[in-house]
Amino acid sequence: MTMTTYTSTLPADEIVATLATQKLNRRGFLKFSANGLALAFALPMIGRSDDANAAITTQDLANAYIHISPNGTITLAFGGAEMGQGSMSGLAQILAEELMVDWTQISVAQALANPVISYTTGGSSAVSRRYTTLRTAGAAARELLVAAAMQETGDSNRDNFKADNAKIVYLPDTEIWWEYGELASAAAGMTLPADLRLTNPANFRLIGKPLPRVDIPAKVDGSAKFGIDIWFPGMVFAAIKHCPTIGGTLKSMPAKPSGAIAVVACTASNTRGSVIAGSKNAVAVVASNTWLASRLAKKMSVSWSLPVSTANVDSAQILTYAQGQLGSGVALIAEPLPPAGYTPQSFAPVIEADVAKAIGTPTLDATYTVPYLAHATMEVLNCTVSIVYSGTTPVSCEIWAPTQSATAVATNAALLTQLPASAITVHTTFLGGGLGRKIEQDYIWQAIEVAMAVRKPVKLTWMREEDFGHDQYRPLALTRVKAKLAGGKIQAWSYRTVSQSITAQRGRLKAGSIDSQAIEGAIHLPYELGNYLVEWVPLDTGVPVGYWRSVGASINSFAVESMMDELAKTAAIDPFTFRYNHLKSEDARALATLQAADLLSSSWRKQLPAGHAWGVAISQAFGTWVCEVVEISQPAVGSLRVHRVDCVVDCGTVINPASVEAQMQGSILHGLNATLWGEAVFKAGIATKLNFNSNRVMRVSEMPTVRVHIIPSTNPPSGIGEPGVPPLAPALANAYARLSGIRIRKLPFFANATMGGI
Amino acid sequence: MISLNVNNQNYSVEVDPATPLLWVLRDILGLTGTKYGCGIEVCGACTVMIDGQREHSCVFDVSSAAGKKVVTIEGLSVDASHPAQQAWIKHQVPQCGYCQPGMIMACASAMKAGHYGNEILSEMKHICICGTYSRIKDAVREL
Numbered sequence: 001m002t003m004t005t006y007t008s009t010l011p012a013d014e015i016v017a018t019l020a021t022q023k024l025n026r027r028g029f030l031k032f033s034a035n036g037l038a039l040a041f042a043l044p045m046i047g048r049s050d051d052a053n054a055a056i057t058t059q060d061l062a063n064a065y066i067h068i069s070p071n072g073t074i075t076l077a078f079g080g081a082e083m084g085q086g087s088m089s090g091l092a093q094i095l096a097e098e099l100m101v102d103w104t105q106i107s108v109a110q111a112l113a114n115p116v117i118s119y120t121t122g123g124s125s126a127v128s129r130r131y132t133t134l135r136t137a138g139a140a141a142r143e144l145l146v147a148a149a150m151q152e153t154g155d156s157n158r159d160n161f162k163a164d165n166a167k168i169v170y171l172p173d174t175e176i177w178w179e180y181g182e183l184a185s186a187a188a189g190m191t192l193p194a195d196l197r198l199t200n201p202a203n204f205r206l207i208g209k210p211l212p213r214v215d216i217p218a219k220v221d222g223s224a225k226f227g228i229d230i231w232f233p234g235m236v237f238a239a240i241k242h243c244p245t246i247g248g249t250l251k252s253m254p255a256k257p258s259g260a261i262a263v264v265a266c267t268a269s270n271t272r273g274s275v276i277a278g279s280k281n282a283v284a285v286v287a288s289n290t291w292l293a294s295r296l297a298k299k300m301s302v303s304w305s306l307p308v309s310t311a312n313v314d315s316a317q318i319l320t321y322a323q324g325q326l327g328s329g330v331a332l333i334a335e336p337l338p339p340a341g342y343t344p345q346s347f348a349p350v351i352e353a354d355v356a357k358a359i360g361t362p363t364l365d366a367t368y369t370v371p372y373l374a375h376a377t378m379e380v381l382n383c384t385v386s387i388v389y390s391g392t393t394p395v396s397c398e399i400w401a402p403t404q405s406a407t408a409v410a411t412n413a414a415l416l417t418q419l420p421a422s423a424i425t426v427h428t429t430f431l432g433g434g435l436g437r438k439i440e441q442d443y444i445w446q447a448i449e450v451a452m453a454v455r456k457p458v459k460l461t462w463m464r465e466e467d468f469g470h471d472q473y474r475p476l477a478l479t480r481v482k483a484k485l486a487g488g489k490i491q492a493w494s495y496r497t498v499s500q501s502i503t504a505q506r507g508r509l510k511a512g513s514i515d516s517q518a519i520e521g522a523i524h525l526p527y528e529l530g531n532y533l534v535e536w537v538p539l540d541t542g543v544p545v546g547y548w549r550s551v552g553a554s555i556n557s558f559a560v561e562s563m564m565d566e567l568a569k570t571a572a573i574d575p576f577t578f579r580y581n582h583l584k585s586e587d588a589r590a591l592a593t594l595q596a597a598d599l600l601s602s603s604w605r606k607q608l609p610a611g612h613a614w615g616v617a618i619s620q621a622f623g624t625w626v627c628e629v630v631e632i633s634q635p636a637v638g639s640l641r642v643h644r645v646d647c648v649v650d651c652g653t654v655i656n657p658a659s660v661e662a663q664m665q666g667s668i669l670h671g672l673n674a675t676l677w678g679e680a681v682f683k684a685g686i687a688t689k690l691n692f693n694s695n696r697v698m699r700v701s702e703m704p705t706v707r708v709h710i711i712p713s714t715n716p717p718s719g720i721g722e723p724g725v726p727p728l729a730p731a732l733a734n735a736y737a738r739l740s741g742i743r744i745r746k747l748p749f750f751a752n753a754t755m756g757g758i
Numbered sequence: 759m760i761s762l763n764v765n766n767q768n769y770s771v772e773v774d775p776a777t778p779l780l781w782v783l784r785d786i787l788g789l790t791g792t793k794y795g796c797g798i799e800v801c802g803a804c805t806v807m808i809d810g811q812r813e814h815s816c817v818f819d820v821s822s823a824a825g826k827k828v829v830t831i832e833g834l835s836v837d838a839s840h841p842a843q844q845a846w847i848k849h850q851v852p853q854c855g856y857c858q859p860g861m862i863m864a865c866a867s868a869m870k871a872g873h874y875g876n877e878i879l880s881e882m883k884h885i886c887i888c889g890t891y892s893r894i895k896d897a898v899r900e901l
Contacts, residue, residue, distance in 0.1 A: 084852070084853030084854030084888045085853070086853075215852075215855070216846075216847055216851075216855075217847060218855075219855030219858055220838055220843045220846045220851075220852065220858060220862060221791070221831065221832070221835075221838040222789075222790075222830065222832045222859050223832075225790070226793075226855075229784075229790035229791075232788075233788075289773070289781050289785035289786060290781055290784070290794075291777055291778055291780075291781035291785070292777070294797075376887060377887065378793075378801070378803065378854065378857050378885070378887050379793070380794070430854070431854060432855070432856030432857075433854045433888060435887070461794075464796045464797055464798075658850055662889075662890075662893070665889050665891075665892040665893070666888045666889030666890070667889065668889065669886075669887075669888075669891060670887070673887075691797075691798055691800065692795075692796045692798070693796075693798060697885055698891070699883050699884070699885070699891075700882050700884070700894050700895065701876075703895065705892075706892050
């Protein structure tokens with residue numbers, strides 16, 4: 001099988017340096033001659049994971065470029081993170097379409113990441129929000145090549161030229177044609193025409209096709225380099241040992257154990273490099289291999305200072321506290337928006353009274369609970385740092401990291417080493433899973449500190465126990481929903497959720513304002529809910545929280561879609577019909593998604609074997625609608641078998657349907673693991689479930705049959721990495737309620753659930 | 759000095775004999791295709807073949823591998839031509855790809871033992887977090 005290739009080096013690294021200094025023109029391009037044609041442009045920077053309210057911003061400096069060399073090599077420099085979601089391939093696919101080249105004629109290079117060219121990967125945005133920019137860039141490069149051909153022939157009629165299969169053909173005499181490489185250098189001197197002749201989507205050759213991914217060949221023969229695979233002779237290896245108690249700090253520096261090269265105290269870095277002033281919360285043991293370092297670290301006795309507050313980081317206590325807040329905490333109103341003259345605070349009592357009156361005695365009043373969750377990326381956190389010194393002064397710093405934010409890595413390296421940006425090189429490696437955890441900077445910061453202390457190239461690794469025990473966990477949340485039904489219709493709906501704000505813990509949430517991530521999945525619902533309100537009560541605990549695949553939607557969709565099902569049952573109406581009856585007329589995409597799932601699953605739902613049951617849930621996240629229908633059975637008490645999941649997705653224009661399918665399959669597994677078993681537990685400040693023997697996850701033989709149906713669409717593309725996660729938990733709980741009559745409102749399902757196999 | 763044969767190449771390493779083979783492969787020989795995932799023989803990312811048998815290299819003492827033939831993902835084939843690797847490409851199995859060397863080595867050793875389809879799948883207790891199980895099933899069932 002031939003396919004486009006992934007290369008680890010750029011054809012012309014000097015391009016990146018040029019990009020750092022030159023501004024884009026007003027049309028958003030910068031073209032220059034660099035052994036052929038280099039066309040630089042700015043992919044939108046996405047702040048979704050940095051800041052709850054950030055919008056897409058464009059910038060006047062380039063962060064991506066296409067390079068066409070005189071020998072015809074076409075390369076897209078990729079400044080993001082490939083962590084399995086396929087964005088490296090998806091971006092190349094869009095570019096190849098407009099550039100009029102075949103899929104085998106384009107290469108993707110991981111850009112030498114630096115503050116200029118790299119961007120944060122998060123928010124299911126990598127491909128979807130860069131679609132238009134990449135199409136435009138591909139078309140611009142193509143039109144520059146055409147302009148070069150026009151100059152060569154002296155014919156200024158654009159219609160006489162056709163770009164096809166990496167050639168420009170002169171139509172009046174098709175014997176006259178040029179390979180792109182032959183025109184590349186001349187194209188760099190051409191003026192960009194006004195009309196870039198974007199391809200009519202009806203004529204797409206590549207967009208919408210299940211093209212093979214560029215990174216897969218390297219991932220079946222062991223040659224793909226993840227961060228943890230960076231290796232060169234002479235490097236040393238470090239293992240981290242955190243204070244086991246969250247919030248504890250180093251009391252005294254332990255002696256270097258025999259066999260170790262060094263012991264280094266590491267700074268407690270709250271997320272993204274914001275440091276708890278001056279404190280150290282970990283030590284790194286450096287040795288000649290990772291296993292030795294980790295063994296010495298494990299055996300080393302370290303004295304820690306434990307503030308009294310660390311005892312409060314305790315699952316039982318936090319649950320009690322959250323229950324109190326659910327009852328009496330001060331709420332902020334997320335929906336409806338406060339009318340003129342009101343603040344979210346002053347509006348709260350007014351709308352609360354109004355909705356309480358409409359509800360009267362609620363038909364249903366239920367509280368849903370979801371736990372803290374660890375990320376557990378297969379590749380544990382790690383980072384390799386090499387600093388060159390002149391005497392005692394650092395001269396340059398090179399970092400290899402599996403990171404979702406190379407920009408933050410470079411910033412932290414500059415902060416710690418005091419080197420200028422030009423002396424810092426950051427390589428983004430493949431990520432063995434990111435899932436939101438590898439946006440954080442704690443492990444990067446530690447590795448730089450260790451490299452500065454030992455003055456040798458060093459790779460720092462977190463053993464799995466450290467990875468589970470010192471995560472930035474998906475927040476716990478309690479949600480109380482009260483609803484009034486009359487005549488089979490919801491008359492009033494009160495939704496009150498208590499959860500920790502990731503943004504607030506990082507000091508970036510304005511006091512008194514709502515964390516939009518805490519309420520995603522609870523607002524902009526597709527349903528008519530009568531008199532309703534959605535309110536959020538912030539919860540402040542010492543558990544470090546972070547972005548977990550689908551963020552707030554994974555929390556709120558469980559409550560919303562479980563309650564919809566409970567109401568349908570109370571009204572004795574079919575769950576699909578009940579949802580149809582409540583869909584707002586303007587939510588055509590929700591309706592179409594639900595109908596497609598209804599149709600896809602109808603034949604098997606009608607012929608369910610005895611002892612089997614189904615459940616459905618739908619949700620929207622990152623602009624994408626996903627509906628999942630699951631079939632389960634319970635072979636024995638305490639066990640569960642998930643037989644199948646039918647999944648319908650509307651993500652707008654599809655770039656690569658095979659990637660959409662893979663992301664839905666992956667999201668479903670992610671949802672199953674979280675729903676059935678996922679839970680981070682804390683006792684007196686210490687995380688208790690530290691490896692895969694106590695964190696049960698599904699195995700291949702237990703995986704249900706997954707069918708993915710993609711709704712054809714000409715809408716702009718929307719995200720696919722995360723939106724498949726939220727509907728799984730409620731769909732499973734709804735199926736279980738149908739099967740057993742037992743409504744599960746607290747996740748995980750049953751901690752010791754066993755699964756049926758093949 | 760411990761003498762090792764990895765992918766038909768001889769090596770001598772000076773290391774604590776209790777060091778797990780995984781870390782000798784990765785940190786001393788620079789053969790990084792074999793992955794660390796849990797260190798307690800649960801996840802399967804570290805799977806290699808030792809004298810044709812599937813083993814968790816994270817708990818296999820390097821001294822016990824002396825005199826035996828170790829095959830890692832790098833040595834399974836010279837050109838990704840092993841049927842399991844080809845099936846993995848055809849079905850576009852990997853997402854992040856981190857667990858796949860272990861998965862492929864487990865599959866290859868089960869094939870070597872004469873196993874097929876669901877039999878192989880039942881033996882693969884490996885952990886994948888991305889959710890490539892659906893495609894692994896497709897790939898294994900056609901081998």
